[in-house]
Amino acid sequence: MITITIDGKAVTVPEGTTILEAAQQTGIWIPTLCHHESLTPYGGCRLCAVEVAGDNGTQIVSACTFAAVNGLVVETATERVLNIRKFIIELLLAEAPQAKVLQDMAQALGVVQPQRFTPRNELCIACGQCVRACREIVGVSAVDFANRGYERIAAAPFFQRSEDCIGCGTCVAVCPTGAITMRDIAEGEKATVPDGETLEGPARIMDNWKVGFKMKRCTKCGEPFAPEFQLEQISKKVSLPDDFFDVCRQCRM
Amino acid sequence: MKGSTSKRLAKLQKEGLTTLFPESTKIMVGSASCGIAAGADAVLQAITAEVKKKKMDAVVQKVGCIGLCYLEPLVDIIIPGRPRLTYGNVTPEKAKELVAAAKKGKVLEGALGKITAEPFLIEGTARDYNGTAGGVDDVPLYAELPFYRKQNRIALRNCGFIDPENITEYIAKGGYQSLASVLEKSSPGRIASDVERAGLRGRGGAGFPTGRKWKICLSARSDEKYLICNADEGDPGAYMDRSILEGDPHAVIEGMLIGGYAIGATRGFIYVRDEYPLAIERLEKALEQVREHGLVGEKILGSSFNFDITISRGAGAFVCGEETALIKSIEGDCGEPRQRPPFPAESGLWGKPTIINNVETLATVPVIAAKGAKWFSSIGTDGSKGSKVFSLVGNVNNIGLVEVPMGTTLRDIIFDIGGGIPNNRAFKAVQTGGPSGGCIPESLIDLPVDYDALTKSGSIMGSGGLIVMDEKTCMVDVAKYFLEFLESESCGKCTPCRVGVKRMREILTDICEGKAELEDLTRLEDMAGLINDSALCALGRTAPNPVLSTLKYFKDEYLAHILLKKCPAGVCKDLITFSVDKKTCIGCGACKKACPADAVTGEKKKAHKINTKKCIKCGACREVCPVSAVLT
Numbered sequence: 022m023i024t025i026t027i028d029g030k031a032v033t034v035p036e037g038t039t040i041l042e043a044a045q046q047t048g049i050w051i052p053t054l055c056h057h058e059s060l061t062p063y064g065g066c067r068l069c070a071v072e073v074a075g076d077n078g079t080q081i082v083s084a085c086t087f088a089a090v091n092g093l094v095v096e097t098a099t100e101r102v103l104n105i106r107k108f109i110i111e112l113l114l115a116e117a118p119q120a121k122v123l124q125d126m127a128q129a130l131g132v133v134q135p136q137r138f139t140p141r142n143e144l145c146i147a148c149g150q151c152v153r154a155c156r157e158i159v160g161v162s163a164v165d166f167a168n169r170g171y172e173r174i175a176a177a178p179f180f181q182r183s184e185d186c187i188g189c190g191t192c193v194a195v196c197p198t199g200a201i202t203m204r205d206i207a208e209g210e211k212a213t214v215p216d217g218e219t220l221e222g223p224a225r226i227m228d229n230w231k232v233g234f235k236m237k238r239c240t241k242c243g244e245p246f247a248p249e250f251q252l253e254q255i256s257k258k259v260s261l262p263d264d265f266f267d268v269c270r271q272c273r274m
Numbered sequence: 275m276k277g278s279t280s281k282r283l284a285k286l287q288k289e290g291l292t293t294l295f296p297e298s299t300k301i302m303v304g305s306a307s308c309g310i311a312a313g314a315d316a317v318l319q320a321i322t323a324e325v326k327k328k329k330m331d332a333v334v335q336k337v338g339c340i341g342l343c344y345l346e347p348l349v350d351i352i353i354p355g356r357p358r359l360t361y362g363n364v365t366p367e368k369a370k371e372l373v374a375a376a377k378k379g380k381v382l383e384g385a386l387g388k389i390t391a392e393p394f395l396i397e398g399t400a401r402d403y404n405g406t407a408g409g410v411d412d413v414p415l416y417a418e419l420p421f422y423r424k425q426n427r428i429a430l431r432n433c434g435f436i437d438p439e440n441i442t443e444y445i446a447k448g449g450y451q452s453l454a455s456v457l458e459k460s461s462p463g464r465i466a467s468d469v470e471r472a473g474l475r476g477r478g479g480a481g482f483p484t485g486r487k488w489k490i491c492l493s494a495r496s497d498e499k500y501l502i503c504n505a506d507e508g509d510p511g512a513y514m515d516r517s518i519l520e521g522d523p524h525a526v527i528e529g530m531l532i533g534g535y536a537i538g539a540t541r542g543f544i545y546v547r548d549e550y551p552l553a554i555e556r557l558e559k560a561l562e563q564v565r566e567h568g569l570v571g572e573k574i575l576g577s578s579f580n581f582d583i584t585i586s587r588g589a590g591a592f593v594c595g596e597e598t599a600l601i602k603s604i605e606g607d608c609g610e611p612r613q614r615p616p617f618p619a620e621s622g623l624w625g626k627p628t629i630i631n632n633v634e635t636l637a638t639v640p641v642i643a644a645k646g647a648k649w650f651s652s653i654g655t656d657g658s659k660g661s662k663v664f665s666l667v668g669n670v671n672n673i674g675l676v677e678v679p680m681g682t683t684l685r686d687i688i689f690d691i692g693g694g695i696p697n698n699r700a701f702k703a704v705q706t707g708g709p710s711g712g713c714i715p716e717s718l719i720d721l722p723v724d725y726d727a728l729t730k731s732g733s734i735m736g737s738g739g740l741i742v743m744d745e746k747t748c749m750v751d752v753a754k755y756f757l758e759f760l761e762s763e764s765c766g767k768c769t770p771c772r773v774g775v776k777r778m779r780e781i782l783t784d785i786c787e788g789k790a791e792l793e794d795l796t797r798l799e800d801m802a803g804l805i806n807d808s809a810l811c812a813l814g815r816t817a818p819n820p821v822l823s824t825l826k827y828f829k830d831e832y833l834a835h836i837l838l839k840k841c842p843a844g845v846c847k848d849l850i851t852f853s854v855d856k857k858t859c860i861g862c863g864a865c866k867k868a869c870p871a872d873a874v875t876g877e878k879k880k881a882h883k884i885n886t887k888k889c890i891k892c893g894a895c896r897e898v899c900p901v902s903a904v905l906t
C-alpha cells in the first residue's frame with residue numbers, strides 16, 4: 022500500500038492505483054470525458070488534469086493515466102487546473118455545442134459558450150470510448166479512429182460498411198455525447214443503412230458503422246431480440262447447444 | 275585489446291587504407307541525397323565511363339556529403355603527389371575534363387578548396403596526401419574557407435571522406451577501435467559515466483544528458499533491455515541525421531553498440547523513416563558487414579557482449595519521432611504518444627527498459643569513447659559540450675550542413691559560414707529548433723548557440739534546423755506556416771493539440787486576412803499557455819512556440835495586420851495591393867511578361883501600371899523587376 026496526498030487529504034491505496042481512482046475513493050470529484058472504469062485509461066481528453074509536485078516544481082498530468090507513487094502530492098482544484106478544464110470544455114463546446122454532457126460540464130465548471138470559434142457541430146469528440154469498448158469488452162475491434170489531427174473520428178475501416186460489427190450497441194452505451202446511433206426498426210417498417218441497403222423490420226441499423234442487421238425472433242414469444250449476425254458470431258466463439266439462441270433471454274429463464 | 279581482436283581490426287584497417295589512400299588517382303563523388311538530387315549519379319557514370327575509356331588506373335568512389343550542399347554535385351580528386359581538390363557544380367562534361375586532366379597528372383582550374391592532409395579524429399592525427407607537387411597554390415585551403423573555418427566536425431567526421439559502403443575505410447579511420455577498447459577495458463557503468471562527464475546532451479531535441487539517461491536504464495532490472503536509434507527526422511528542412519546515415523552509417527552503429535553495452539541491452543533497433551531509402555540501403559549494407567565481421571551478434575569481438583541490430587521502418591509521421599509514439603510504432607501499433615511516466619528507460623518497448631537516442635548523439639559516442647570526457651567537454655560552453663550539426667537553409671547564400679562548437683554565435687553561422695543573405699536583402703530572423711521552435715530576431719544575432727541560450731531566447735535547440743529569413747518574410751505568416759504543419763501532424767489523440775492548435779491557427783489565418791481583433795493577441799497568448807500546460811506529448815506542448823516567439827519579438831507586425839490591416843513584409847495577400855512606382859519604373863516590360871494574369875499594361879520605356887482588378891497578387895512582377903519599382 023502507498024499513501025498519497027490529494028488536496029491535503031492523505032489517502033492510502035494499493036500500488037498502481039491511478040490518481041483518479043484514489044480521488045474517487047476519497048470522494049474528490051475530478052471531471053472526465055474519455056474515461057470509463059471498464060476500459061484502459063486513455064488520457065486523451067485532458068479534462069482530468071491535476072497538478073502534481075515533482076522535481077522541478079509542479080506539473081500537470083492526466084489523473085486517469087497517472088499511477089500514484091508513495092508520497093505523491095496532488096492538487097485537483099488549483100487555478101491552473103481549473104483554467105485548463107475550462108479551456109478543454111470551451112474547445113469541445115465549439116466542436117459539439119449540442120452535446121448535453123458538455124453543456125452540463127460547462128455549467129459545472131462555469132464556462133460560457135465561447136463566441137470566438139465557429140461551431141463545428143460534430144458530436145464525435147474523439148474520446149475513443151467506443152473504440153476501446155469494442156476492442157476490450159466486445160472483443161471484435163469493429164471500429165477504430167480514422168484520420169489524424171482535427172479530422173480524427175471514430176469510424177469503421179475506410180469509412181465503409183463495418184464487416185465486424187455485431188450490432189451489440191456497447192459503443193452506443195459508452196459514447197458520452199450521443200454521437201453513435203443505433204436504430205431498431207419494427208416489423209412492417211423499412212429503413213436504409215447509410216450508403217447501403219434498405220432493410221425491412223425487424224432490423225437494427227448502426228448508422229455510424231454503416232451496417233444493418235436482420236433481427237432474430239424468439240421461437241417462443243416471437244419477439245425480435247438480437248441481430249442474427251451477432252448470434253452467429255457468438256455461437257462460433259462459445260460452445261453452447263445449437264438451439265441455445267433460438268429463444269430470447271426472458272423466455273430462457 | 276585482445277591479441278586476436280586487435281589483429282583482426284588491424285588487418286581491416288590496412289585494407290581500408292589501400293582505398294582511402296591509393297597509389298593511383300582517386301576520384302570521389304558526393305553521393306548523399308543532396309548530391310544525387312543535383313545530378314551526382316550522372317556525374318559518377320560519366321567519370322566511371324571516362325576512366326574506363328582512358329584505361330586509367332584510378333579509384334572511383336561514392337562518398338557522403340561534405341556539407342557544401344549548395345554546390346552539389348561535388349567531385350573530389352586526389353592526383354598522386356598533389357593535395358586533394360574539391361570541385362563544385364560539376365556536370366558530366368566537366369567531370370570528363372577532370373578525368374582527362376587527371377590522366378595527364380594535371381589539375382583543372384576552378385577548384386573550391388584543397389586539403390593537404392586528411393584528419394583522423396579518433397587517432398588525433400592527420401595523414402597527408404603527399405601533396406608535394408605544386409600547381410595549386412591559388413586554391414584556398416579547406417580549413418581556411420569561410421564555410422569551414424569555424425566548423426568542428428565530430429559527428430560528421432567521416433562524411434565526405436570515406437566510402438560509406440565500405441566498412442574497412444571506416445575502420446581505417448579508427449572505427450570500431452572505441453568499441454573494442456570499451457568492451458575490453460570498461461564496464462557499462464564506467465562508459466556511461468564517461469559519457470555523462472563528457473557532457474554529451476541528446477541531439478534529438480530535448481537535450482537530456484545521454485550518460486545520465488544510460489545510467490537510469492542500466493540500473494533498471496530486467497531480463498531484456500533495448501536501445502533504439504531515432505532516425506525519424508521529421509522536421510521540415512532538417513537533414514542532419516539523413517546525411518550522417520548516408521555518409522557514415524558505421525559511426526551510428528558503433529555508437530549503438532557502445533550505448534547498448536552501457537545500458538545492458540541485448541537488442542538494438544534503428545527506427546528510420548521510409549522516405550530515406552538511401553539511408554536505409556546504406557544501413558542495410560553496413561549491418562551486413564558488421565555481421566560478417568562479428569561486430570554484432572553473439573560474443574562481439576570475443577567479449578561476452580551480445581547485441582543485435584534490426585532496422586524498423588516508420589511511415590514518416592512527425593509525431594513518431596516522439597519516444598512513446600515511436601515505441602508504439604515499432605510494436606506494430608498506431609504511432610500515438612502516451613503519458614510519461616513511466617519513462618521508456620523504465621518501461622519502454624514491449625514493457626522493457628528502453629533507451630532512445632538520436633542519430634547524431636550516437637555518431638558522437640565513439641569519439642568520446644576514444645578521446646575521453648575531458649577532451650569532449652573542453653569544446654563548447656558551460657552547459658552544452660561538444661559540437662552540433664545544423665542544417666542551414668532558407669534565405670542564406672551557403673545552404674548546407676555545418677557542424678560548429680556549441681557557443682558559436684548565430685552571426686558566425688549565418689554570415690561567416692552561411693555567407694549572409696542573398697539578393698542584397700536584410701536579415702530578419704532565424705528559426706531554430708524545428709516546427710515547434712522559435713524565431714530569433716536580428717537584435718539577438720550575437721547569441722551563442724547552445725541549449726540554454728536558445729531556450730532563454732524563447733526558442734529551442736531542437737534537432738538543429740536553422741531556417742534563415744530575410745526582410746521579405748512576414749512573421750505572422752511564418753507562425754501560421756508552422757502551426758499548419760503541426761496541425762496536420764497532430765495525431766489527434768488529445769484535445770488541446772487536436773482542437774486547440776487548430777483554433778490557434780484559425781486566429782492566425784484571420785490575422786493574415788485582416789479579420790482579427792486586438793483581443794485575439796491575448797487570446798493567442800492564453801491559449802498558448804494552456805496548450806503548453808495540458809497537451810499529452812511534447813508535440814502539442816511545444817506547438818504554440820512559433821506563435822509565442824514571434825509575438826515576443828515581432829508584435830509590431832501582428833499589430834500592423836490587425837489595426838492597420840497591412841502586412842509590412844508584403845506577403846499576406848489579403849492585405850496588400852500591388853502597384854508600380856512611376857518614378858522608379860524604367861519601362862523594361864519584365865513585369866508585363868511575367869504577369870500570368872495580364873494585369874500589367876504599359877509601353878516600352880514608359881511607366882507601367884497594374885490593374886488591381888485583374889491582379890492575382892502572385893508577386894511575379896515584384897520578383898522580376900530589376901529596379902524594385904513594384905510596391906506593395
Ligand SMILES: Cc1cc2nc3c(=O)[nH]c(=O)nc-3n(C[C@H](O)[C@H](O)[C@H](O)COP(=O)(O)O)c2cc1C
Nearest residue numbers: 476477478504506507595596597631632635812813
Ligand atoms: C513530436 C516530436 C518529434 C520528435 N522527432 C524526433 C526525431 O525525428 N529524431 C529524434 O532524434 N528525436 C526526435 N524527438 C525527440 C525524441 O522524443 C527523443 O527525445 C530523442 O530521440 C532522444 O534522443 P537523444 O537523447 O539522443 O536526443 C521528437 C520529439 C517530439 C515530441
